[in-house]
Amino acid sequence: MIGVADHLAAVLDAVVPFAAEQRDxxxxxxxxLRHPVFAGVDVPAFDCSAMDGFAVRDLTAPATLRVIADLPAGTDLDPRMDAxxxxxxxxGAPVPTDATAIVPFEDTERGLAGGLDPVSVLAAPRGPGAHIRRRGSDVRAGELVVDAGSRLTAMRIGAIAASGIGTVSVSRAPRIAVVSTGSELVAPGSGLRRGQIPESNSVLLAGLAEEAGAEVVLRTSVGDDGDGPRxxxxxxxxxxxxxxxxxxxxSAGAYEVVKNTLGDLMRFDRVRMQPGKPxxxxxxAGGILLFGLPGNPVSAAVSFELFVRPALRALEGDADLxxxxxxxALAAGRRARPDRVQYVPVHLDRSDPARWTATPTAHGTRGLGEADGLAVIPPGEHDLVEGNEVTVTRW
Structure with a gap:
């Protein structure tokens, strides 16, 4: 058998990241993101007001001031101001060059209701620059906004747009085909005769692929005889x-159609893991990556998480695989295996923020649906007991 890390390394060695493309x-x-994004402009682009109120100069309160201008966001006015x-x-409006602070409406006698009449200020600003966002205080033109290898969230694309950048260099989504094998498989919802089971793995794996950011271009199943995989x-x-x-x-049975027909294209190993050993x-020849996962749904899901998902992310150039x-902490003990690492679907109890616990879910597909992640039980001679801490990969 080979180790999990060794099998993953072989997978990632075969990955050739996609060429970058420009996208709005x-x-x-x-x-x-395939190339780092640097700010195109200062953010803010000018000294601007952080509050609705009145721009003032060298104010000592209380005081009554004459209002000389009205400055909405977007104005280009820069009125001269005296004490x-x-x-x-x-x-968001530009602060007059002569102004030294902003007094919020809340610190005036009548606030917005006073219009452009003389304003009575009740409390002085805390000091020069109060409620003023200085030019470039967020980011300066030329500074890094988002680094290469980052997956672009709504927050990140917002930051990029705010920094004056309209197009970015990114990877396209990986395109994936999902193929279930087995002569016993029939479409979910169909009537079952003796020996048949609903085909669920393609639904499961296609969903995991889409959650990983891939585009599913084919979902099908083939029987245990013939040349279906090819x-x-x-x-x-x-x-x-x-x-x-x-x-x-x-696996090692007599009707392992992928193993029996694709030996010239694929290597088949036993990996030191449970579930998912085969x-x-x-x-x-054209560069399509081929994965052969076990047929048990839990084994297939675990194998996808460990090997397929990192490969999909590596194709995109993601820095975080x-x-x-x-x-x-485990909520119940767990028997260790001396020869292989175990990946156990668990439900996380987060009711106590200071101490989360992980409870193994029921065996099979129902338990997989109840799980929040996979607990990693390393190989060892000593069983784990309640309260022992383990690493959990969150879904």
Missing amino acids: VAAARGRV GDAARIMT QAIAAAEAAGADVVVFSGGV QGFGRT GRETVRV
Whole structure:
């Protein structure tokens, strides 16, 4: 058997990241940035008001000031101001060059209701620069806004747009084909005869792929005889797939159709993990990545998380190939395996913010649906007991 890290390393060694493409920043959410973004302008671009109120100069309160101007956001006015003058100003408007502070409406006698009449100030600003956002106080032109390898969230594309950048260099979404194997499989909702089961793995794996940011271009199933896997690869290639994921047909039985038909394209290993020991991986002459995952749904899901998901992210040039992990106390003991690492679906109890606990869910697909993540139980000679801390990969 080989280690989990060794199998993942072989997968990532075969990944060739996509070429970058230019995209409007408004259409880039969810994509991975391939080149760093530097601010095109100072943010803010000028000294601006952080409050609705009055711009003042060298004020000592209480005082009554004459209002000489009205400055909404977007104005280009820069009125001259002397001591004793005030300019009504709205949030985001340029602060007059002569002004030294902003007095919020709340610190005046009549506030907004006073209009442009003389304003009585009740409390002086706390000091020079009060409620003024200085030019470049957020970011200066030329400074880094978002680094390469970052997945673009709404917050990040907002920051990029605010810094004056309209287009970004990103990776497209990986295109994936999902193929379930097994002559016993029928469509969910169909009538079952003896020996048949609903086909669920393609639904599960396609959903995981989409959650990882991939585009599913083919979802199908093939039987345990014939040349179905090779035909599926041809269909996936025609659909423009970058990755083909098979579930089932990779173990040690007599009807392992992926293993029996794709030995020239894929390597099949036993990996020191539970579940998911049988794994297959390869690449076509055209560069399509081929994954062979076990057919058990939990094994398939765990294998996807450990090997397929990092490969999808690596294709995009993502700097972070993993998920968030936390250290959590086990709510129940767990038997250790001396020869392999275990990945256990768990439910996280977060009712006590100071001490989360992880409870293994029921075996099978129902338990997988109840899980918040995977607890990693390292190999060892000593079993874990309640209260022992483990690493949990959060979903």
